[in-house]
Amino acid sequence: MTKYSLAIDIGGTFTDAVLLASDGRSFVDKTLTTHNNLIEGFFRGVDLVLSQADIQPSDVNDVVVHATTVVTNALIERKGPPVALLVTEGFRDVLYIREEHRYEMYDPQIEFAEPLIPSERTFAVAERCYADGAIGKEVDRAQIVDIIQKCRDQGIVSVAVCFLNAYRNGANEERVREIFAEEAPEIYVSLSSVISPQMREYFRASTTAINAYTIPITRPYLLSLIDELEARGFDQQPLIMLSNGGVLGAKRAGDMPVRMIESGPAAGALVACYFSRLFDIPDLISFDMGGTTAKACLVQNHEPLVAGTFEVDRRYRFKPGSGMPITVPSIDMIEIGAGGGSIASVDALGLLKIGPESSGSMPGPVCYGRGGENPCVTDADLVLGILDADRFLGGDMELDLEGAQAAFDDLGKTLGLSREAAAWGVFEVVCEQMAAATRTHATDRGIDYRGLPLLAFGGAGPVHACMVAELTESEQVIYPPLASVLSAFGTLVTPTQVDLVRSLVSQLDSVDWSRVDETLGAMVEEGGAALVDAGIPEDECQYRFGVELRYTGQQSEVRIELDGDPRETRDTAAIERLFQAEYEKQYGLKLDGMLIEVVNWLVTAYGRHPDRASAAQVAKGALPDTGSRTVHVGGTARDVPVFQRLALKHGDRIDGPAIIEERETTIFILEGWSLKLHPSGSLVADRVAARKPQVFERVA
Structure with missing residues (x-):
């Protein structure tokens, strides 16, 4: 019997749907994300496939698997x-004082993201747990009941x-949850000893605050999704993609x-590993460019x-420490705000700027014809001729070429450039x-990124990957x-997977293995x-073990993966050798x-890797005659051949510049690159010559 598995990925602009059959057949579609009601867009994608x-x-x-931006959207908005x-x-001021670290030492006007929970909604509790985990003062029920009434007010x-x-002893936190369950069961409660049982007070508080902020949004959403799937006749409970890649x-x-x-984004990184193994390329760069971010x-x-930690809502995109840690x-x-919907503008210095503001799916780029007025990256691709207004999404979504051209006439006038020169400037920037x-x-x-192959995907990724590869000194781009x-x-x-971390600070040469046994056993x-x-x-559950260590007195630790279960070997000498080797490597x-x-x-904790795969669709016979269209490449109008991806077969070679179209995306190959079809069904472009840079003349 044929088995069918379904996946829905809700992005900032598009909702992607994939239906995979066990015989290798695949059915895919895209629909605009419905931000006001994500479930509506979810089932629109389901119905299409x-x-x-x-x-x-x-x-x-x-299985039914779901990747969603609902949590990210809640934090950003x-x-x-x-x-x-x-x-x-x-x-009380733990979220404001943070860790007392200035991410930009010499900037007196640096900004941090505002805490999700202001001081007027922060309540101090008369309790105490000591550093060794001993409870010095228990929670007073009357005080918690009083706080519950203030919360209701x-x-x-x-x-x-x-x-x-x-993180050493969560008994007082558990007692608070019990009192809330008795007195106010309608209020969600997130405990730091459950959400993030790790040392470092601010980081633990930030993580728990983010969980508490988003759970009233995500839990009803997921419960509604479960109910709607059941009502429509699906037998499976949905699986949710997590940040850790499980x-x-x-x-x-x-x-x-x-x-x-x-x-x-984690799903995209994991599929890059899938193709890494498929091509037997141990090291590569995963490049995912969608409608909102790259x-x-x-x-x-x-x-x-x-990574054991990451940040959201950074005030400065490339500055660690300027956001909220998790x-x-x-x-x-x-991840940066550079997608198909990213808005192009001119800054105070008269320089071209792209993003991070995005037009999203509503109104979207000007060419979507949904009321957008600001020129976006997708508009630039259309004005340049890389995209075909009549073939976007296989013709199901016609683009407004004239609207995009008018938007770039205005942008070009501001920059003193022609329409096409402004559009190419957006493409390059x-x-x-x-x-x-x-x-x-x-x-x-x-890590030395030079020469690493680039795996390009996402709706806009194949359009821009060739130039990104040139700029990162890559010699190969894979289009799966x-x-x-x-x-x-x-x-x-x-695979199904969950990663757990527990702080248990001790000297390596005097580890209390009884406590380690207890901690790892609970995990x-x-x-x-x-x-x-x-x-x-x-009986199919498997486990990997690791540890984070540092030299005594240091602030940051190094993560190492252990060979087997440390409870069985208790070999601190082997752990020390692994740490020394990893520290020296870094x-x-x-x-x-x-x-x-x-x-x-x-x-x-993880299950086995699923063996699902999509069968490659390969054409037979000679490469058919193709059409062409005018594309403005680097300031020069060129007649560029256009191929249909499903018409390509093994042995065909296409030299750039060239365009390869498929229903959901477009591949743009620059001059100096040559493309062939791989037996897996992927297209592989190799760099064969350097491309000469173009210089524009300003318009008088």
Whole structure:
């Protein structure tokens, strides 16, 4: 019996749908994201692919996986409901004081993101847990009941609880949750000892506050999604893509929305690993450009880089420390506001600027004909001739060429350039922004990005990838099948997985293994329960172990993955060797004889990698005659051949400049590049010559 699996990825501009059959057939479509009601766009995408396959919801008998921007949107838009914070007495300003770090040392006017929870909704609780986990003062029930009444008076629907040293002992936080459950069960409660049981008070408070802020939005959304799927005849509970690159059951994911922030981008990074293994290329750059943002991720040894913390809502895009930190494991990537809908403008110095403001799906770029007035990246691609106004989304979404041209007439007049020169300027600037972000991301991690192949996907990624590759000194670009909806496909080749972290600080040479056994045992139990809840048989649950260490006295730690379960070997000498090797790899030296400190223990619970795949569609016979159209490449109008992707076959070679069209995206190959079809169905472009730079003359 044919098995069908369904994936829906809601992005900032488009909602992508992929239906995959076990025989390799795939059905894909895109629809504009409905921001006022995400579920409406979700099922619009579902209906489109089910109609293509001519099947009913009950025929989807494998999995339903969902990647969503609902958490990210809530944080960016700051439209969440009133939320309160409960802290230990004396620590009311923890979200304002932060960690007392200035991300820009010499700028006296630096700004930080405003805390999600203001001081007037922060309540001090007379309790105390000491650094060793001993409870010095228990929670007073009468005080919590009084706080509950104040919360009701202010219309608060969710609270975050972050007590001092609760990562060592969460008993006082648990007592608060019990009292809220008895007195105010309608109020959501997020505990730092559950959400982020790690040292560093501000980071733990920030993570818990973000969870409390978003749970009133995400839990009703996911519960409504579950109910609607059931009402429409789907038998499966949906799985939700998490920031760490795994999927988890919707009900459990709804309790920890802070783990869903990088949901869609993480799926793209994981599918890059899938193609890394498929092509046997250990190291590559994942380049995902959609309608609102562009994301880059470095894949090393077929795996993505993973970070223990990341930030949202940065005041300055490339400045670590300028946003709100989150201490949950996440795929390590860089994301910037440079997508098809990013708005082009002229700054106070008369320079061309792209983004980070985006037109989104409503009104969208001018060419969408939905009321947009600001020229965007997609408008530039259309004005240049790279996109065809009559073939966008296979002709289902006609673009307004005249509107885009008028918008760039105005922009060109401001810059003193022709319409086409202004459009090419937008094309070059947005590519340079993405390349600069990729270079910064790689350099900060001590990775040489030069020469690494680029995997290009997303609706706008294949349009711009060739130039981004030139700017990052890459010699090869891979355009996979289903490129425009590849993040959605990525959710279908991602294992069920949950990453857990617990702080247990001690000297490495004097580790209390009884406490380590207890801590790791609890983490394994929690991770296993999450996998079973997502449908993984208990005997198929697997576990990886890791630890974060530092030299005593240092502020930051180094993460290492252990060979097997440390509870069985208890080999601190082996752990020390792994740490010394990783430290030397990252920093170029090691400090022999220096004491080493354990900070966090890590457990990854995961199921097997799914074996779903899409069969390649390859044409037969000779390469048919193609049409062509005028494209303004670097200031020169050129007659560029246009090919249909499904008409290409093995052995065909296409030299740039050239355009390869498919229904959901367009591939643009620059001069000096040559493209061939790979047996997997991917198109691979190799750089064969350097392209000469173009210089524009200003318009008088």
